Structures are given as C-alpha cells and as structure tokens.
Amino acid sequence: MSLVSAKEMLNKARDGKYAVGQFNINNLEWTKAILLTAQENNSPVILGVSEGAGKYMGGYKTVVGMVNGLLEDLKITVPVALHLDHGSYEGAYKAMEAGFSSIMFDGSHYAIDENIAKTTELVKVTSEKGLSLEAEVGSIGGEEDGVVGAGEIADPNECKQISDLGVTMLAAGIGNIHGKYPANWKGLAFDALSQINDVTGDVPLVLHGGTGIPAEMIKKAISLGVAKINVNTECQLSFAEATRKYIESGKDLQGKGFDPRKLLGPGFEAIKATVKEKMELFGSVNQA
Numbered sequence: 001m002s003l004v005s006a007k008e009m010l011n012k013a014r015d016g017k018y019a020v021g022q023f024n025i026n027n028l029e030w031t032k033a034i035l036l037t038a039q040e041n042n043s044p045v046i047l048g049v050s051e052g053a054g055k056y057m058g059g060y061k062t063v064v065g066m067v068n069g070l071l072e073d074l075k076i077t078v079p080v081a082l083h084l085d086h087g088s089y090e091g092a093y094k095a096m097e098a099g100f101s102s103i104m105f106d107g108s109h110y111a112i113d114e115n116i117a118k119t120t121e122l123v124k125v126t127s128e129k130g131l132s133l134e135a136e137v138g139s140i141g142g143e144e145d146g147v148v149g150a151g152e153i154a155d156p157n158e159c160k161q162i163s164d165l166g167v168t169m170l171a172a173g174i175g176n177i178h179g180k181y182p183a184n185w186k187g188l189a190f191d192a193l194s195q196i197n198d199v200t201g202d203v204p205l206v207l208h209g210g211t212g213i214p215a216e217m218i219k220k221a222i223s224l225g226v227a228k229i230n231v232n233t234e235c236q237l238s239f240a241e242a243t244r245k246y247i248e249s250g251k252d253l254q255g256k257g258f259d260p261r262k263l264l265g266p267g268f269e270a271i272k273a274t275v276k277e278k279m280e281l282f283g284s285v286n287q288a
C-alpha cells in the first residue's frame with residue numbers, strides 16, 4: 001500500500017475513541033521496526049520526521065525513497081502516513097515536493113494573525129494535493145530540534161480560529177512537554193483540553209510529548225478528542241538502553257557481535273516493544 005494522508009485514519013480514530021500513534025523515525029532500523037509493528041498489530045501508523053531528522057537522514061527525498069521502498073518490500077498493507085513534524089513554512093513546501101503525505105506547519109511561534117495567514121495558505125495547498133495538515137496553537141514545552149517551548153496552555157479562541165480554517169488536525173499546548181517530564185510536572189490541563197474540544201467541533205486533536213504521560217491521562221485525553229499522540233523520546237530511550245546492555249555485557253566482542261546487523265538488533269527489538277505497548281494503550285490495534 002502506498003502512503004496515505006492522515007485524514008481518514010484520524011477521523012476514524014476520533015469517532016472510534018482511540019488514537020493513532022505518531023512515531024518519529026531516525027534511520028532504517030527505526031522505520032523498519034515501526035512499520036513491522038504496525039503491520040503485526042494491524043494498526044494504522046504515522047511516521048514522524050522532524051526537520052532535523054530529515055536532514056540527518058540525508059534529506060526528504062531519501063526519507064520518502066526509504067519509506068516507499070519499505071512499504072513495498074515488507075508488504076505493508078496497513079495505512080501509513082509520512083508526516084513532517086514541526087515543519088517550518090519553507091520546510092512544509094520542501095517535504096510536499098519530496099512526496100510526504102502529511103504536513104505539520106508549526107506556526108505557534110508567530111503572532112496569531114501570521115499563524116492564521118500561513119496556515120490558511122497551507123490548508124489550500126495541502127487540500128489541493130490530497131495531503132493532511134496539522135496546525136499548532138500554543139507552544140509545546142521542552143526542546144524539539146533546538147527550539148525550546150515554554151509549555152503554554154493554548155487559548156481556546158485561537159484554537160477555534162485555526163481549526164475553522166479547515167486543518168485536518170490541531171495540536172494545542174495543554175501543559176505537555178517534549179522529552180522527559182520533570183518530577184514536579186503538574187500534569188495535562190484537562191480543563192483547557194475540554195474547552196478546546198468544545199470549540200473546535202470534531203477536528204482530531206493532537207497530543208505532542210507522549211513520552212511518560214501516565215496511562216490514565218492518555219485515556220482521558222483520548223476521551224476529550226485527542227486522536228493522534230506523538231511518541232519520540234520513548235523509542236530513543238528504549239533503543240539506547242538495549243544497545244547499552246548489549247555493549248556492556250561484551251556481546252560486541254564475542255564472535256561476529258560487532259556486525260551492525262547484530263549490534264543494532266536489541267535496539268531494534270526494543271523499539272518494536274515500545275511501539276506495540278503504545279499502540280495497545282492508544283487503542284489502535286486492529287483498527288487498520
């Protein structure tokens with residue numbers, strides 16, 4: 001199956017009260033692990049690529065080529081969207097040109113009028129191409145590719161203004177943070193989420209910073225309109241832990257243990273386990 005827009009899978013998720021996971025990719029192992037896990041669990045999936053990760057992998061064309069090749073070679077039949085994560089205005093156009101099927105334009109750092117103007121234009125361009133578009137209101141806390149957000153609570157009126165433009169999905173800051181959550185984190189702002197859900201109609205909402213949010217908060221967020229949850233750091237942590245164990249136990253020094261296909265194996269399996277766990281928690285298993 002070739003890449004699809006995220007629109008249908010997210011509308012279905014919103015109606016069915018579950019969420020589709022966006023798992024960010026960094027290389028071949030990440031991409032293969034996530035695609036195979038989605039297929040094994042009959043789950044729709046969104047592959048997230050930040051601008052930094054896109055650059056790291058060589059560029060957007062390389063990413064699109066790798067993902068399309070894997071969809072065919074691994075005989076992936078579940079719906080897969082390739083999504084630019086926190087795209088800039090220029091980055092959005094570059095990713096579209098390379099063949100991404102879904103775009104996030106993060107205009108949260110602009111004044112609301114400029115965010116509206118640029119999002120309006122991108123709604124038009126993406127819908128003409130049959131692609132899905134995610135917009136953001138209120139910055140997400142923590143650091144993403146060097147951009148540090150303060151973790152704002154989005155203004156519901158601004159959320160309504162942006163969602164009324166016809167975006168496919170809306171990311172709104174509700175106290176969520178990228179990366180690990182600090183010990184004194186206050187939790188998700190459910191009052192704000194509930195207000196945002198009330199004013200934005202049936203636009204699927206997106207929860208960024210899915211790593212380390214307790215399961216009951218995830219479930220409550222889904223009940224309040226969240227239909228897409230982004231997971232990035234958690235796969236990085238499980239990959240690093242499994243790889244560290246392999247090296248520390250000296251396995252790379254035994255036989256051909258230095259072969260990258262062996263050395264990267266435990267990390268690959270660890271990503272698969274994390275993705276499966278999230279798909280079960282989000283309720284997307286058997287929803288392909």
Ligand SMILES: [Zn+2]
Nearest residue numbers: 140208209230
């Ligand atoms: Zn994010």
